[in-house]
Amino acid sequence: MGIIKLKRLENNNAPELTLNKLQLEMIDLINQKIESGEYQFEDTECPICHHKNRDLIGEKDRYGLYFPTNICLTCGIWYTSPRMTQLSYNKFYNNEQKKLYVGIEEPTESYFLRQKRKGKKIYDFLQKNNILNPDSSYVLEVGCAAGGIIDFFREKGAKVKGIDLGEQYIDYGRNLHGLDLEVGTLKSLSNSKKPDLIIYSHVLEHILDVNAEIELIKHFSSDNTIIYIEVPGIKEIHKNYDMNILKYLQNSHTFHFTLESLINLMSTHGFELIKGNQYVRSTFKLTNRVLPLQNDHDQVVKYIKRIEKGRLIPLPNRAYRTVFEKLFLKF
Ligand SMILES: [Zn+2]
Structure with a gap:
């Protein structure tokens, strides 16, 4: 399977999304900071194989920002390289990220309720697969923002705690919803009680030293701890991103997963999959078994080539899309 570098993903600054004034201001600001050297980039390697044997897929994200x-x-x-350094990402998260991504300045109640609906979806996924009885559990969420997700679990009877680096969001969930939230990361967590459930919802793909993070998860896990990981799945770009890889790519993501690549990464740290899908919603637990890596390269390249063609085929309604998915996108 050959090189798949996509011409329409070349570094030309053109955004794929329709953006508001605040978002366009943020993009200008970020580009100025890149140009002045305030935001710096570093080369990196595959977090699983630890080498740089790779192909370039594209050079920009949905905002038109430089993003190889x-x-x-x-x-x-899939991984971003060169990528912004941790110091530059910290500044980016403090200054531009939420304004660029959400298009609003403050945490709001509608944002909190959106998170809460995500909490219900996670809860339903766990219930449907008989994975956990969240009613009497201790649930920890890493990267909880204002805490809407764990608020849903709290209503179901769980004891909950959330941590996040965004102070504004922590204050919002703490002050307006009385949640037990803490500014920080897993490393700085004061409570060492081992959770029954650890949630990472759209967080793992943002972390630079993902291997160190998973080692920390391991440190905080008992044999019975369930790790719930949700990340945007490459193999459902056709469903969740209008069959458009450019809508999927965003500069705060340092890794991009399929269910297979997430299983590979977790297995290098001694975790095995309990249940998962390509959305990606997945649950893991510690195991003693040594699991072989599965190379996902050819499948995912085939998938991307097909959705790139699929974008150009008129699929007038849901029925046509379903037929296309069944014929071409089942792997
Ligand atoms: Zn690799």
């Missing part, structure tokens, strides 16, 4: 995406030739995981 690579695929590892040995295992198929």
